[in-house]
Amino acid sequence: MTTSPIADPHAPTSTAPAGHTSEVRIRRAGPMDAELVDTMVREIARHEDSLEHVVAEPEDWRRMLARDDVQVLIATDGVQALGYASTTRRLNLWLAQDVLALDDLYVRESARNRGIGRELMLAVARLAAPDGLTVVWGARLDNDSAHRFYRRLGARLHTKVVAAWDPEGYAWVGADEAESPLGAA
Amino acid sequence: MTTSPIADPHAPTSTAPAGHTSEVRIRRAGPMDAELVDTMVREIARHEDSLEHVVAEPEDWRRMLARDDVQVLIATDGVQALGYASTTRRLNLWLAQDVLALDDLYVRESARNRGIGRELMLAVARLAAPDGLTVVWGARLDNDSAHRFYRRLGARLHTKVVAAWDPEGYAWVGADEAESPLGAA
Numbered sequence: 001m002t003t004s005p006i007a008d009p010h011a012p013t014s015t016a017p018a019g020h021t022s023e024v025r026i027r028r029a030g031p032m033d034a035e036l037v038d039t040m041v042r043e044i045a046r047h048e049d050s051l052e053h054v055v056a057e058p059e060d061w062r063r064m065l066a067r068d069d070v071q072v073l074i075a076t077d078g079v080q081a082l083g084y085a086s087t088t089r090r091l092n093l094w095l096a097q098d099v100l101a102l103d104d105l106y107v108r109e110s111a112r113n114r115g116i117g118r119e120l121m122l123a124v125a126r127l128a129a130p131d132g133l134t135v136v137w138g139a140r141l142d143n144d145s146a147h148r149f150y151r152r153l154g155a156r157l158h159t160k161v162v163a164a165w166d167p168e169g170y171a172w173v174g175a176d177e178a179e180s181p182l183g184a185a
Numbered sequence: 186m187t188t189s190p191i192a193d194p195h196a197p198t199s200t201a202p203a204g205h206t207s208e209v210r211i212r213r214a215g216p217m218d219a220e221l222v223d224t225m226v227r228e229i230a231r232h233e234d235s236l237e238h239v240v241a242e243p244e245d246w247r248r249m250l251a252r253d254d255v256q257v258l259i260a261t262d263g264v265q266a267l268g269y270a271s272t273t274r275r276l277n278l279w280l281a282q283d284v285l286a287l288d289d290l291y292v293r294e295s296a297r298n299r300g301i302g303r304e305l306m307l308a309v310a311r312l313a314a315p316d317g318l319t320v321v322w323g324a325r326l327d328n329d330s331a332h333r334f335y336r337r338l339g340a341r342l343h344t345k346v347v348a349a350w351d352p353e354g355y356a357w358v359g360a361d362e363a364e365s366p367l368g369a370a
Contacts, residue, residue, distance in 0.1 A: 041278075041279065045279070053279055053280075054279050055279065055280045055281055055282065056278060056279055056280065056281035060281035061281075063281075064276070064278060067276075069276070070276065086278055088275065088276055088278065090273070090275045090276075091252075091254070091273055091275075093226075093249060093271055093273065093288050093289075094226065094230070094238055094240065094241055094288070095238075095240045095241065096240055096241035096242070096245035096246075096248075096249065097240065103278050103279070104278075122358050125350070125355035125358040126358065126359075128350075128352070128355070129352065129355065129359065132352045133352075134349055134351050135348075135349070135350040135355070136347065136349050136350075137347070138345050138346065138348070139345065139346040139347075139348060140345060140346070141344055141345050141346055143346075147346060150350075153354070154350060154355055154356075154357065155348040155349060155350040155354055156349050156350075156351070156354065157346050157347070157348050158346070158347055158348075158349075159326055159344060159345070159346055159347075160323050160325060160326050160344070160345070160347055161323065161324040161325070161326055161328075161332060161342050161343070161344055162321065162322070162323050162324075162342070162343055162344075162345055162347075163320075163322050163323070163324060163340040163341065163342050163343075164320070164321050164340060164341050165310070165313075165319065165320040165321075165335075165338065165340040165341075166319050166341070167313070167317045167319070169338070169339030169341065170310035170313070170314065170338070170339055171339075172339065173307050173310040173311065173314070174311075174314065
């Protein structure tokens with residue numbers, strides 16, 4: 001979550017000319033799309049000034065895109081990729097059910113203002129609908145236009161604190177172990 | 186995330202008398218602990234005024250506690266349960282690696298101010314350490330003492346917007362489908 005910001009989709013279809021989205025198709029990415037997905041992930045990461053958080057390489061994507069719990073949707077105009085939405089399906093303990101976590105929503109700069117972000121979100125909803133899954137994701141605090149976009153789609157938004165505890169952050173715990181009652185447990 | 190708030194652990198060990206935590210043991214919950222976990226989850230949910238978000242029943246916990254990717258840690262004094270930390274292991278796409286998601290951290294009211302929240306967090310770090318996993322979780326925006334507690338442990342905190350899109354929220358998407366270019370895809 002903390003490493004997967006949502007780019008501003010800039011995609012209010014209400015103002016887009018009707019004919020503009022007619023050529024857009026959305027399809028599920030497979031292992032063959034590893035390089036394409038890798039390229040677009042690095043584009044969104046660069047756009048969000050977060051490139052240092054991307055560890056995944058094409059070989060990782062080849063493996064991840066073959067998993068049932070990973071679904072990446074690619075928007076294309078038949079010639080080139082226009083953007084993508086990446087999702088993972090995961091267990092929520094309180095619900096005792098899976099939720100669909102939206103990791104990235106990205107529309108390439110040249111393809112913005114054509115409603116493609118909205119089409120990708122509708123496709124995500126259609127992934128979630130058969131099992132009645134709640135879709136969950138995070139957005140940057142300062143991205144007001146994205147917040148409005150998500151609310152218009154019917155999502156509920158909350159502000160909260162998210163924490164990340166890296167191995168470097170908890171490295172001291174091991175050293176502490178000897179003195180802890182857990183050390184003898 | 187939105188349905189699993191972290192209760193204020195009220196657990197700065199730095200002020201706790203040394204002998205106070207010596208009797209605390211932390212163990213991993215198994216399917217036999219389903220009723221106990223269910224009871225404590227409902228306690229934290231009631232404490233957070235979120236009981237309506239708890240769907241899991243003991244039978245669900247029996248199933249979930251048998252999963253490898255679900256690890257719930259229970260703090261006990263040998264007589265009764267004092268609190269718990271629930272975690273799920275899940276894939277992070279940018280990292281191409283699992284992270285350990287901390288769902289709940291809860292210390293029962295009668296057991297607070299004894300460093301038990303801290304002991305549970307250290308035990309979570311020890312779960313994450315062998316594979317070098319980042320631990321991630323959410324906290325309420327207004328829980329300053331929890332934020333300080335997490336920062337002291339070495340976690341990085343950020344404020345962000347989290348979104349949840351329920352089936353009721355995207356129900357209109359199906360109706361829209363016939364007119365959408367996706368309908369014909």
